[in-house]
Amino acid sequence: MSFEPCNAAMLALGQAPSVIRETFEYGNKRATEIGRENVFDFSLGNPSVAPPESVHDSMRKLMDEIPSVALHSYTSAVGAEPVRAAIASDINTRYQAGVSAGDIYMTCGAAASLTVTLHAILCPGDVCMTFAPFFPEYRVFVEKTGATFEIVPADTVHFQINLEAFRKMVSPATKAILINTPNNPTGVIYTEENLKALCDILREKSAEYGHPIYLIADEPYRELVYDDTAVVPYLTNLYANTFVCYSYSKSLSLPGERIGYIVVSPTMEQQRMLYAAVCGAGRALGFVCAPSLMQRVVAENLGKTADLAVYRKNRDLLYHALTAYGYRCIYPDGAFYLFVQALEPDANAFCQRARDYELLLVPSDSFGCEGFVRISYCVTTEMIERSLPAFEQLAAAYR
Amino acid sequence: MSFEPCNAAMLALGQAPSVIRETFEYGNKRATEIGRENVFDFSLGNPSVAPPESVHDSMRKLMDEIPSVALHSYTSAVGAEPVRAAIASDINTRYQAGVSAGDIYMTCGAAASLTVTLHAILCPGDVCMTFAPFFPEYRVFVEKTGATFEIVPADTVHFQINLEAFRKMVSPATKAILINTPNNPTGVIYTEENLKALCDILREKSAEYGHPIYLIADEPYRELVYDDTAVVPYLTNLYANTFVCYSYSKSLSLPGERIGYIVVSPTMEQQRMLYAAVCGAGRALGFVCAPSLMQRVVAENLGKTADLAVYRKNRDLLYHALTAYGYRCIYPDGAFYLFVQALEPDANAFCQRARDYELLLVPSDSFGCEGFVRISYCVTTEMIERSLPAFEQLAAAYR
Numbered sequence: 001m002s003f004e005p006c007n008a009a010m011l012a013l014g015q016a017p018s019v020i021r022e023t024f025e026y027g028n029k030r031a032t033e034i035g036r037e038n039v040f041d042f043s044l045g046n047p048s049v050a051p052p053e054s055v056h057d058s059m060r061k062l063m064d065e066i067p068s069v070a071l072h073s074y075t076s077a078v079g080a081e082p083v084r085a086a087i088a089s090d091i092n093t094r095y096q097a098g099v100s101a102g103d104i105y106m107t108c109g110a111a112a113s114l115t116v117t118l119h120a121i122l123c124p125g126d127v128c129m130t131f132a133p134f135f136p137e138y139r140v141f142v143e144k145t146g147a148t149f150e151i152v153p154a155d156t157v158h159f160q161i162n163l164e165a166f167r168k169m170v171s172p173a174t175k176a177i178l179i180n181t182p183n184n185p186t187g188v189i190y191t192e193e194n195l196k197a198l199c200d201i202l203r204e205k206s207a208e209y210g211h212p213i214y215l216i217a218d219e220p221y222r223e224l225v226y227d228d229t230a231v232v233p234y235l236t237n238l239y240a241n242t243f244v245c246y247s248y249s250k251s252l253s254l255p256g257e258r259i260g261y262i263v264v265s266p267t268m269e270q271q272r273m274l275y276a277a278v279c280g281a282g283r284a285l286g287f288v289c290a291p292s293l294m295q296r297v298v299a300e301n302l303g304k305t306a307d308l309a310v311y312r313k314n315r316d317l318l319y320h321a322l323t324a325y326g327y328r329c330i331y332p333d334g335a336f337y338l339f340v341q342a343l344e345p346d347a348n349a350f351c352q353r354a355r356d357y358e359l360l361l362v363p364s365d366s367f368g369c370e371g372f373v374r375i376s377y378c379v380t381t382e383m384i385e386r387s388l389p390a391f392e393q394l395a396a397a398y399r
Numbered sequence: 400m401s402f403e404p405c406n407a408a409m410l411a412l413g414q415a416p417s418v419i420r421e422t423f424e425y426g427n428k429r430a431t432e433i434g435r436e437n438v439f440d441f442s443l444g445n446p447s448v449a450p451p452e453s454v455h456d457s458m459r460k461l462m463d464e465i466p467s468v469a470l471h472s473y474t475s476a477v478g479a480e481p482v483r484a485a486i487a488s489d490i491n492t493r494y495q496a497g498v499s500a501g502d503i504y505m506t507c508g509a510a511a512s513l514t515v516t517l518h519a520i521l522c523p524g525d526v527c528m529t530f531a532p533f534f535p536e537y538r539v540f541v542e543k544t545g546a547t548f549e550i551v552p553a554d555t556v557h558f559q560i561n562l563e564a565f566r567k568m569v570s571p572a573t574k575a576i577l578i579n580t581p582n583n584p585t586g587v588i589y590t591e592e593n594l595k596a597l598c599d600i601l602r603e604k605s606a607e608y609g610h611p612i613y614l615i616a617d618e619p620y621r622e623l624v625y626d627d628t629a630v631v632p633y634l635t636n637l638y639a640n641t642f643v644c645y646s647y648s649k650s651l652s653l654p655g656e657r658i659g660y661i662v663v664s665p666t667m668e669q670q671r672m673l674y675a676a677v678c679g680a681g682r683a684l685g686f687v688c689a690p691s692l693m694q695r696v697v698a699e700n701l702g703k704t705a706d707l708a709v710y711r712k713n714r715d716l717l718y719h720a721l722t723a724y725g726y727r728c729i730y731p732d733g734a735f736y737l738f739v740q741a742l743e744p745d746a747n748a749f750c751q752r753a754r755d756y757e758l759l760l761v762p763s764d765s766f767g768c769e770g771f772v773r774i775s776y777c778v779t780t781e782m783i784e785r786s787l788p789a790f791e792q793l794a795a796a797y798r
Contacts, residue, residue: 003574003610005669006520006676007544014519014679050468063458069449072653077420108507108657108686115685120413121405137682144683145406211402254471256691258507258657270404277405280413283536284543286514287507291690292655 009143018136019366020044023351027360034358040387041360041379045184045336047253048378049306055252058300062293071296075289078279079106079261083299087261090302095234103266105278106290109258110220110247112282115141117216117243117262118176119281120274122147126175128216131161132368133339135184135218147175154369159188159330159339161198170205176214177202181232182221185367185374186339187315187332189225192233199239212241212269219244220260221335223251223305226312230333236265243278248298250336253306259294311336314377314384321388325395336378339364342371343398353397357390408542417535418765419443422750426759433757439786440759440778444583444735446652447777448705454651457699461692470695474688477678478505478660482698486660489701494633502665504677505689508657509619509646511681514540516615516642516661517575518680519673521546525574527615530560531767532738534583534617546574553768558587558729558738560597569604575613576601580631581620584766584773585738586714586731588624591632598638611640611668618643619659620734622650622704625711629732635664642677647697649735652705658693710735713776713783720787724794735777738763741770742797752796756789 017025020043027041062071078084084101091099107113122128124146130138132154142149152169155162161179179198181190202213217235225232235242247260264275318338322329328341340361342350347363351373354361364372377384416424419442426440461470477483483500490498506512521527523545529537531553541548551568554561560578578597580589601612616634624631634641646659663674717737721728727740739760741749746762750772753760763771776783 004522005611006673007518007522010519010679010683011672011676012679013682014675014677046473048468050466051471056462056467059458059462063455067449068455069447069652072450072655074445074654111685111687119406120409123403123406140683141685212404253468255473256471256688258687258690273410274405276413277410278413280409280411283412284409284539285684286510286540288510288657289655291657
């Protein structure tokens with residue numbers, strides 16, 4: 001018999017860190033060489049603004065008021081009931097979605113929301129599709145279930161969902177589609193019109209194939225929206241067979257604390273069965289429960305956010321400067337990313353050249369869309385200001 | 400084509416909650432009917448003593464001293480380097496194990512330590528064995544990897560590892576064995592002699608089969624030891640190809656906070672490769688990083704424990720009372736469980752009858768060993784005192 005000393009797929013993932021992290025590590029190395037202030041690292045999607053002060057206020061209050069043995073004990077595997085009830089109420093106030101506590105499953109953050117949902121529904125042989133450009137870990141999460149990951153090509157003009165391409169690709173094997181709005185890496189918000197047209201196709205194809213196609217909405221950037229005119233529709237209101245995967249990493253600037261949730265739409269077909277499958281997947285993957293203190297903290301901070309005005313300022317500053325220098329970029333309504341066309345066809349070569357100006361950008365290939373770079377502007381405004389001459393010089397070098 | 404609306408295995412897990420949790424839910428229902436004080440719930444392994452006060456001191460100090468945006472940010476996927484260095488140093492001080500920060504991978508608790516390790520090494524077709532009686536979720540975690548779960552029958556006299564039975568069952572397909580000492584559900588600590596003999600067999604069979612057989616040590620109860628004479632050997636010192644899976648849930652009474660770690664033995668064959676596979680598995684399962692605040696909290700509380708004297712008092716009280724009433728029970732050196740022989744052959748029937756006396760016990764069938772019940776004594780001493788007449792009446796009813 002053949003013997004592999006470990007699981008080869010897991011080894012490959014462990015040995016091939018993402019290009020994002022690789023760029024970040026390069027930045028740390030470069031900072032030791034020339035000083036942190038001379039490196040312009042736009043690689044990581046790590047919130048740069050503090051959590052609202054109310055988060056620490058809540059932590060202190062909970063420590064003072066709740067006996068510590070209760071505060072840190074296991075909660076129900078699905079999450080503490082009062083926490084889920086409070087979140088459901090907040091969702092309903094904002095989106096009139098008719099969600100109840102029993103539709104919510106608390107998770108250890110956005111990645112866990114996705115892996116638990118994907119393992120709950122997918123089987124080997126199923127297809128899960130996403131739309132380019134997309135967060136590269138989607139491929140890792142989907143393929144771990146044994147299902148096939150398929151990428152619908154990007155609409156590189158508006159970066160909305162490419163409906164014509166999707167219509168050609170969808171098949172009876174399509175069990176789920178995964179969308180992300182506001183989008184990483186483009187910062188684009190899918191319009192209500194675009195989403196409604198997608199949902200129409202999903203309903204049409206579900207009827208044609210005789211089984212539901214699930215919509216998985218990855219929404220960590222829901223609150224990171226900078227223009228009053230931009231609206232992020234709540235997907236359960238547009239499509240019954242929807243899972244909403246949420247995280248507080250960005251809205252409350254708590255990415256390290258791993259806290260989020262899944263909403264299994266109350267209108268989903270066989271909803272209790274799908275919710276039970278979510279519970280089973282969370283159990284099998286080893287999640288046990290979401291961190292207990294943070295469950296209570298987020299329930300006390302509903303509707304609050306970190307100071308997102310900093311991101312808006314950064315976006316405006318960077319977007320206007322780069323377009324003035326001649327870069328081409330889709331206008332981002334949300335998240336904290338700019339998706340900029342590389343100044344040569346090979347985005348990897350462009351990113352290498354940008355390093356000559358100490359600019360650390362992420363090439364777009366791993367997002368499923370070649371020829372662009374992602375610029376994360378969740379950095380200090382002051383670093384952006386200092387980086388602008390470098391961007392200008394880089395553009396000039398290509399003229 | 401056939402279509403399953405969700406993953407059938409995950410659905411089955413979600414719809415069939417464990418007998419432990421079912422018993423706990425029955426207890427809650429019964430408490431509303433006859434009053435909490437009249438229900439004697441010994442079902443859950445949920446720490447009943449508070450975390451040491453230094454845990455909240457550390458939390459307050461960290462909130463005061465570290466900027467909140469840094470305190471709650473993502474750490475490295477393997478865990479913050481200073482945290483891992485501190486843990487390694489503590490392990491080396493106590494066990495002279497030669498562990499360094501680079502051998503440690505921080506996790507979201509014991510279950511995550513196990514699932515990440517299992518997914519890192521196991522492939523479909525592999526066999527992972529454990530020794531009865533065992534924590535029932537082991538089956539769930541192993542089977543989710545696609546590997547086969549095999550149970551070595553119990554030594555029902557001493558509840559040590561049944562070496563003869565293991566020697567008969569081990570085969571070239573055996574890739575890993577999973578042990579738990581101090582043991583859930585028996586409270587027994589495997590002796591150094593017993594463990595050394597196991598490791599000898601593992602070395603012999605690894606050589607014979609031409610591949611390593613990994614030893615996975617699940618050690619959440621390591622510090623819960625009540626007799627000075629009892630020693631829990633550190634497994635990496637006995638066997639090179641060892642993964643130690645640890646959690647602070649019991650030692651610091653923080654089960655809801657989901658914080659633990661994996662040690663990949665520094666002496667393991669192809670150690671860096673196995674560590675990389677652990678990183679890959681953590682990534683694929685969606686763990687991202689262990690909760691960031693709690694990483695720092697445990698690093699500041701190394702060597703500290705909750706007040707374990709309460710458990711010792713509970714053990715002594717319950718063990719001596721039950722044996723005086725005629726129950727037969729292996730003497731437990733650690734953890735917080737008694738494993739008591741049922742007073743009729745069918746442990747389920749015995750547990751049902753115990754409910755007539757409001758005693759909530761867990762039948763042993765799901766632990767892979769029929770005819771016993773698990774009694775969790777991580778409860779108030781006062782509840783144990785009040786429950787003793789019920790235990791006495793239950794025994795009398797069988798005479």
